[in-house]
Amino acid sequence: MNITVYDGAETIGGNKIYVEEGGRGVFLDFGMNFARYGEYFAEFLSERSVRGIHDPLYLGLIPGLNIYRSDLIPSDVDVTQYPKLNVEAVLLSHAHLDHCGNVGYLHESIPLVASATTLAILKAMRDSGRPSAGGEVVYYSPKEFSDDSRVLKSPYGKSYRGRDFICTDNISNELRDFLYIKPGQESKNAKKLESGEICCIGDRELPFDVRAFEVDHSIYGATACILYGDTAIAYTGDIRLHGKKGDETRKFVKEAKNVPALITEGTRVSREEDINVSEKDVYQNCLKVVEDNKGLVIADFSPRNFERLETFKEIAEKTSRQLVVTAKDAYMLHAIELADSESRMDGVGIYRELKDRRDKWETNIVMEKWGESYVDPVEIRRNPDSYILCFSFYDMKHLLDIKPKGGVYIYSSSEAYSEEQEFDFLRLYNWLETFNFRIYGFEIVFEGERLKPRFVRGYHASGHASKDELRWIIEEIDPDTIVPVHTENSEWFAENFEGVVLLKNGDSVKVN
Ligand SMILES: [Zn+2]
Numbered sequence: 001m002n003i004t005v006y007d008g009a010e011t012i013g014g015n016k017i018y019v020e021e022g023g024r025g026v027f028l029d030f031g032m033n034f035a036r037y038g039e040y041f042a043e044f045l046s047e048r049s050v051r052g053i054h055d056p057l058y059l060g061l062i063p064g065l066n067i068y069r070s071d072l073i074p075s076d077v078d079v080t081q082y083p084k085l086n087v088e089a090v091l092l093s094h095a096h097l098d099h100c101g102n103v104g105y106l107h108e109s110i111p112l113v114a115s116a117t118t119l120a121i122l123k124a125m126r127d128s129g130r131p132s133a134g135g136e137v138v139y140y141s142p143k144e145f146s147d148d149s150r151v152l153k154s155p156y157g158k159s160y161r162g163r164d165f166i167c168t169d170n171i172s173n174e175l176r177d178f179l180y181i182k183p184g185q186e187s188k189n190a191k192k193l194e195s196g197e198i199c200c201i202g203d204r205e206l207p208f209d210v211r212a213f214e215v216d217h218s219i220y221g222a223t224a225c226i227l228y229g230d231t232a233i234a235y236t237g238d239i240r241l242h243g244k245k246g247d248e249t250r251k252f253v254k255e256a257k258n259v260p261a262l263i264t265e266g267t268r269v270s271r272e273e274d275i276n277v278s279e280k281d282v283y284q285n286c287l288k289v290v291e292d293n294k295g296l297v298i299a300d301f302s303p304r305n306f307e308r309l310e311t312f313k314e315i316a317e318k319t320s321r322q323l324v325v326t327a328k329d330a331y332m333l334h335a336i337e338l339a340d341s342e343s344r345m346d347g348v349g350i351y352r353e354l355k356d357r358r359d360k361w362e363t364n365i366v367m368e369k370w371g372e373s374y375v376d377p378v379e380i381r382r383n384p385d386s387y388i389l390c391f392s393f394y395d396m397k398h399l400l401d402i403k404p405k406g407g408v409y410i411y412s413s414s415e416a417y418s419e420e421q422e423f424d425f426l427r428l429y430n431w432l433e434t435f436n437f438r439i440y441g442f443e444i445v446f447e448g449e450r451l452k453p454r455f456v457r458g459y460h461a462s463g464h465a466s467k468d469e470l471r472w473i474i475e476e477i478d479p480d481t482i483v484p485v486h487t488e489n490s491e492w493f494a495e496n497f498e499g500v501v502l503l504k505n506g507d508s509v510k511v512n
Contacts, residue, residue, distance in 0.1 A: 001019060001020070001021045001024075001208075001227070001229045001230060001231055001233055001261075001510075001511050002018075002019070002021065002104045002510050002511070003017065003018070003019055003078075003222075003233065003261070003368060003431065003503075003508060003509050003511060004017070004018040004019075004020070004487055004506070004507070004508040004511070005017050005018075005262065005481055005483065005503045005504075005506075005507060005508075006018060006061075006065070006505060006506060007031075007033055007063060007064040007503060007505050007507045008029075008031065008033065008438065008503065008505075009057075009483050009485055009490070009503050009507070010100065010364045010488065010505070011033055011034075011036065011302065011435060011486075011488065012035070012267050012486055012487065013032070013033060013034055013035070013098025013099070014031050014032060014033025014035070014104070014122070014216075014463075014488060015028065015029035015030075015031045015093075015097075015099055015373060015485055015486055016029065016030050016031065016062075016063060016097070017235070017245070017485065018085065018087075019208070019227055019233060020086075021207060021208070021229040021230060022207075022208075023086055024086050024088055024089060024207035025085060025086060025088065025207055026087065026088055026089045026091055026113075026120075026206065026207060026227070027088065027089075027090040027091065027106075027110075027209075028093070028225070028235050028263070029090070029091070029092060029093055029099040029100065029107060029237070030090050030092075030099075030100065030102050030103045030105075030148065030355045030465055031096070031097065031098040031099040031100055031101050031102060032097050032098055032101030032102050032134065032135075032196050033061060033098070034097075034098055034278075035264060036060070036061055036453070037061055038418065038420070040059055040061075040157070041156075041400065041466050042420070042509040044432065046132065046133075048153050049133055049152075050146075050152050050153065051074055051150070051151070051152070052069075052071075052072035052073055052074050052077070052133065052143065052152050052392055053068045053069070053073060053077065053079075053105055053133075054074050054077050054150075055310075056102075056105070056469065057089070058078065058294050061102075062102055062105055062134075063505075063506070064082045064083075065082050065083055065084070065085055065149040066079045066080060066082040066083060066085075066316055066368075067084070067085050067087050067106060067107055067110075068105050068106065068107060068108065069104070069105060069107055069108050069133075069140070069326065070107065070108065070370055071102060071142045071143045071152070071358060071506055072105065072133055072152065073149055073465060074144060074145075074149065074150045074151065074152055075145065075149035076150045076390055077359055080221060081300075082443065085197045087106070087107070087110050087283050087361065088110070088206055088207050089111050089166065090103055090106060090110055090112055090113065091110070091113040091114070091210065091212075091235075091435060092112060092113065092114040092118055092122075093222060093223055093224065093225070093227060093235070093236075093237025093238065094118055094217055094219050094221060094222035094223065094237055094238060095118045095121040095122050095125065095219055095221060095304065096238065096265050096304075097135070097459045099238070100137050100371075101124065101134060101135055101149065101238070101505050102134040102135075102166070102220045103134075103137040103139050103348060104133050104134045104135050104136035104140055105133060105134045108140075108161065108163065110197070110324050111164035111165065111166050111169060111204070112137070112138070112161065112163050112164070112165050112166070113165075113210065113212075113222075113331065114165070114167070114168065114208075114211065114221070115166075115167070115168050115169055115214065115221045115222075115338040115339075116167050116170065116171050116172075116175055116221070117220050117221025117222050117336050117339040117340055117387070118219075118222075118223070119138070119165055119167060119171075119175070119179060119219075120175055120178065120221070120320060120335040120338055120339040121173045121219070121221060121304060121332060121335060121336060123136075123138050123178060124139045124331050124332045124334070124335035124336075124361075125304075125332075125333070125337065126139060127182060127183060127310060128331055128332075128359065128362075130327050136228075137163075138152065138162065138163055138179070138184060138492050139152045139160045139162040139163065139182070139195070140160065140161055140163075141158075141160055142154070142158055142159075142160075142161055143155075145326035155168070155398060155486060157191070157254070158196065159192040159193065159194045160182060160191060160193045160296075160381070161193060161194050161196075161489075162179075162180075162194060162195035162276050163196050164196035164198070164199075165183075165196065165198045165199070166195070166199055166200070166201055166203070166206075167180065167198065167199070167201065167203055168201050168212035168223060169200075169212070169214075170200070170212070171198065171200060171339075172338060172339070172341070173341050174198045174338045175338040176198055178335065178338050179195065179198060180193070180195040180198075181193060181195075182253070182301050182360075183359075183360040183361040183365055184359075184360025184363075185359075186335070186341065187288050189360070190360075191359070191402060192282055192360075197471075207229070207399025208227040208229045209227070209228040209229075210225055210226075210227055210228075210240050210353040211225060211226045211228070211255070212224070212225045212228075212247045213225065213248065213251060213255060214245065214252075214422055215237065215239050215245065215248055215249045215252050215254035216240050216241060216242075216243040216244070216245035216246045216248055216249045217237070217239060217240060217243070217245075217463050217464075218236045218243070218302065218305050218307065218308070218379075218461075218462075219241075219304050219305060219463070220290040220306050220307065220336060220340070221307070221336070221339070222237055222361065223237060223240060224236050224237050224239060224252045224256075225237075225396075226255065226256055229260075231260045231261070231511055231512060232259045232260055232261070232298055233259065233260070233262075233263065233511060234256040234259040234261070234262045234263070234472060234477065234479070235262075235264075235267070236262070236263065236264045236265050237264060238265055238267070238464060238486065239252075239465055239473070240464050240466075240510040241464045241465060241469045241472075241473075242276055242277075242278040242279065242291060242460065242461060242462075242466070242469070243278070243279045243307055243357045243461065243463075244279060244307050244310075248471075253473055253476045253477055254293055254476075256477045257477055258477070258478060258479075259479055259480065259481065260479060260511055260512070261479055261480065261481040261482075261511040262477055262478050262479035262481070262482050262483070263365075263483045263485055264470070264473070264474065264482060264483070264484055264485070264493075265460075265464065265465070265484075265485060265487065266470065266477040266484045266486060266487030266489065266490065266492065266493060267464040267465075267486055267487060268462065268464050268465065268466055268467060269467055269470065269487055269489050269492040269493070270468070270487065270488040270489035270492070276459060276462075276466040276468070276469070277457060277458060277460065277461045277462070278306075278461055279461045280313060280463065281306060281313050281457070281458060282308070282311055282412065282460060282461050283314065283315065284298070285429075285441075285458040286311070286312065286315055286410055286412065286459060287315045287318060287319070289408060289410055289440050289459075290315055290316075290319045290321070290388065290408075290508065291319060293407075293408045293438065294385055295384045295385060295404070295405070295406045295407035296384035296387060296389060296397075296402070296404045296406075296407035296408075296412065297321065297384075297388045297389065297405065297407060297408050298388075298389045298390075298409045298410070298437070299388055299389070299390050299391075299406070299410050299412055300390075300391060300392045300393070300409065300410065300411050300412060300413060300441075301356060301390070301392075301412040301413050301460075302392075302413045302414070303328075303329070303332075303392070304332060305413075305463075306332070306336065306344065308323070308412060309323075309329070309333075309344070310389055310399050311349065312412075313344070315388065317347070319388075320386075321385070321386055321387055322347065322348070322349050322375075322386060322387055322388070323348050323349065323387075323388050323390065324348070324349040324350065324351050324375050324380070324387050324388065324389045324390065325348055325349070325350060325388065325496075326350070326351050326353070326391075327350055327351070327353065327358075327362045327366050327389045327394065329349050329390060330348075330363055330366045330373075331362065331365060331366050332343050333348075334365060334366065338441075340378060341466055345370060345373070348368055349374070349375040349387070349425055350366065350373050350375065351374075351378045351389065351391075351398070352374040352375060352377065353374060353398060354377070354398075354401055362468065365379050372402045374499075375387070377398065377401035377402040378402075380402050380404070381402050381403055384405075384407055388437075392413070393424055393427070393428045396427075396428065396431040397436075399431060399435050401464050403435075403484065403500055404435050404436075404437075405434070405436065406437065406438070407436075407437050407438070408437060408438045408439075408440060408468075409432050409437040409438070409439050409440070409441075410440045410441055411440065411441030411442045411459060411460070412459045413453045413460055414460065414462070414463075415453075416453055416455075422452055422453055425442065425444070425453035426444065426453070426465070427449055429444045429453075440456065440459055441455065441459040441460065442454065442456060443456065443458055455476070467492075471496065474497055479499065480499050481499050481501055481509065481511055482497055482499055482500045483500075483502065483504070483509060484500065486507055490502050
C-alpha cells in the first residue's frame with residue numbers, strides 16, 4: 001500500500017492523504033488548509049465561486065490533480081495536464097473544516113464515507129450555511145458556463161445534487177430522510193435536492209476493507225480507521241483521551257495493536273508547555289465561576305463542540321439556570337439526535353434573534369419542534385440570573401438587544417494562533433467592557449507596544465492528545481512505520497520513536 005500526503009504534512013489541518021494499492025485508492029480527509037489559505041485570503045478577500053477550482057488550484061490550496069468536480073472547471077483550466085487518480089471514496093474522520101472543508105471540490109462521483117453523526121452534522125451545516133464550492137460537502141449547487149466560459153454560474157431552478165454516502169455505522173430511517181431532504185424543498189418555487197445514494201459500509205465495494213472506530217475528539221462522530229489491503233494502515237484523524245469518549249479511543253488503540261503503519265496527528269507536540277486540562281476539569285472550574293457570580297453568564301465554546309455544550313448544560317442544571325443556545329445549535333442538536341437517538345434539548349432554551357425572515361431549516365424544523373422554547377432578549381434582560389447563554393464573538397451584536405448590565409463571560413475555546421485572531425479578541429474585549437462583563441479564560445495585556453490576549457488555563461480542554469497521551473497511543477500500537485500529519489513539529493516523532501517517515505506535501509511512502 002502507498003501513502004501520499006498531498007496536504008497537511010507540516011501544518012495543523014488541511015489533511016489530504018491518499019492511500020493507494022494497485023491503482024485504486026481512497027482519500028483520508030480532504031480538508032481546508034487554513035494556514036495556507038490565510039496567506040492569501042482574509043475576511044473580505046476570498047476565492048471567487050464564479051471561477052470554480054481556478055483560484056484554489058492556481059494558488060496551490062488544492063493539489064494539482066485531475067480529480068475535481070466537472071462543473072467547477074472553467075474553460076481556461078486544463079485539468080488533463082494533471083495526474084488522474086482513481087479515487088473511489090473520501091473517508092472523513094470528522095466534521096471539522098480542516099478535515100472536510102475542501103470535499104466540495106472533489107469529483108461528484110466520489111462517495112463520502114463517514115459516521116452517521118458526522119453525516120448528520122455535515123448535512124445540518126450545509127442546510128444552515130452558505131459555503132463556497134469547496135465547502136459544499138454533502139450537496140452542491142451545480143454550475144455551468146455563462147456566456148464567457150471562464151465564468152461559472154448557478155442556473156436558476158436547477159436542483160441541488162447530493163453526494164453518495166457510505167455510512168460507517170447503522171443509519172436510522174429518520175436520519176436517512178433528513179439526509180434526503182432540504183427543509184422547505186416541497187414548496188413550489190424552492191430549489192430541490194436530488195440526493196445521492198446512501199448505504200452502509202460493506203454494501204459497496206471499496207479498494208480496502210475499512211474498519212472505522214469512534215474516537216474521542218472535540219466533536220461527536222469523530223472516527224479513526226484501519227484500512228486493510230495487502231498490509232494494514234491505521235489513521236487517527238484527530239484524537240484524544242481526556243474527554244467523555246476516552247474509552248472509545250482506547251478501544252481503537254487496542255484494535256490497532258501491531259498495525260504495520262500508523263498515520264497520526266501531532267497537534268500538540270509543537271507546544272512547549274503542555275498542561276493537560278480534562279473535560280472534567282472544565283466542568284469543575286466553570287461550575288465554580290457560575291456559582292460564585294450573579295447576573296447573566298455567557299459561555300463561549302466552539303460551534304459543534306457538543307460535549308462542551310453538555311458540560312454547560314450540566315452546570316446550568318446544577319445552578320438552577322437555563323441553557324440558551326442559538327437556533328443553529330438547536331438544528332445541529334436535532335440532526336445528531338437522528339444519528340445517536342440522544343435528546344440533548346430537554347430543558348434547553350433557544351435565543352430569539354431579532355430578524356425579518358427566517359430560513360426554512362429554522363421555521364420548518366426548529367420552530368416546529370421547539371417553538372415554545374424560544375427566549376426573547378428582553379426576557380434575558382429581566383432575569384439575567386436565570387440563564388447561561390451560549391454565544392461567541394460573532395453573536396456579540398445580539399447584546400445590543402439584550403442590553404445586559406454586567407455578568408460573566410467564560411471563554412471556553414482554543415487560544416488565538418494568528419494575529420488576525422488576536423485582533424478579534426481585542427474586539428471581543430471591547431464588547432464585554434461595554435456591557436461590564438467579568439471575563440474568565442482570557443485577559444488583555446500590554447506586550448511590548450501593543451495589546452494582546454493572554455489565555456488563562458482551566459476553562460477549556462483541548463480536542464487533541466497531549467504529548468504523553470500520544471506517546472501512550474503510539475507505544476501501545478507499536479507500528480513499524482509512523483507518518484506524522486496535522487503537526488508543526490514532525491521532528492518530535494523522529495526524536496522519540498523508531499520508523500518515523502517525515503513527508504513533505506506531495507511525498508509518498510510505500511508500506512509493506
Ligand atoms: Zn478536529
